[in-house]
Amino acid sequence: MAVKYKPIGIIHSPFSALDGMPIQPPGATGIRATVEVFPEYRDGLKDLEGFSHIILLYHFHRSRGFKLQVVPFLDSELRGVFATRAPKRPNRIGLSVVKLVEIDRGILHIENVDMVDGTPLLDIKPYVPEFDEQASVRTGWLEQARKTVSQRKSDKRFTQNAK
Numbered sequence: 001m002a003v004k005y006k007p008i009g010i011i012h013s014p015f016s017a018l019d020g021m022p023i024q025p026p027g028a029t030g031i032r033a034t035v036e037v038f039p040e041y042r043d044g045l046k047d048l049e050g051f052s053h054i055i056l057l058y059h060f061h062r063s064r065g066f067k068l069q070v071v072p073f074l075d076s077e078l079r080g081v082f083a084t085r086a087p088k089r090p091n092r093i094g095l096s097v098v099k100l101v102e103i104d105r106g107i108l109h110i111e112n113v114d115m116v117d118g119t120p121l122l123d124i125k126p127y128v129p130e131f132d133e134q135a136s137v138r139t140g141w142l143e144q145a146r147k148t149v150s151q152r153k154s155d156k157r158f159t160q161n162a163k
Helices: 039-046 141-152
Strands: 011-012 032-037 054-061 093-104 105-112 119-125
Touching: 032 039, 032 119, 054 105
Parallel strands: none
Antiparallel strands: 011 032, 011 119, 032 105, 054 093, 054 119, 093 105
């Protein structure tokens, strides 16, 4: 079974390099970017402006290959890739919850951006606390590390030549 996705847009961010980029939206507070939704998909933006936050699903276009065990940015131990948000995944799909500032002629102005410039956008979904927030959440190995996410930046561990 072949699965193919066609990008619906492109994310334009201030980050041209992976190294030094925020690793999650909490580390990118206030950083602005735009999302160019391709003309043939712009009718789908109707009513989106009523949401303060959106979920962006995108393709990790600068990641090559995958590893089933990785050392994530917030740790120094080897972890299963599915217990991380590392970009070296069997299907290079990323997700970020960002603040939607405005929509202007098919361009979404967003904040709290942790994506590299030129990232292909696969989908947009509204963030709805009643759907997306969960009570009694466990965060596994991230329990302590997640407190430092706003200070951490991307490094070279997931670049093409990194082992």
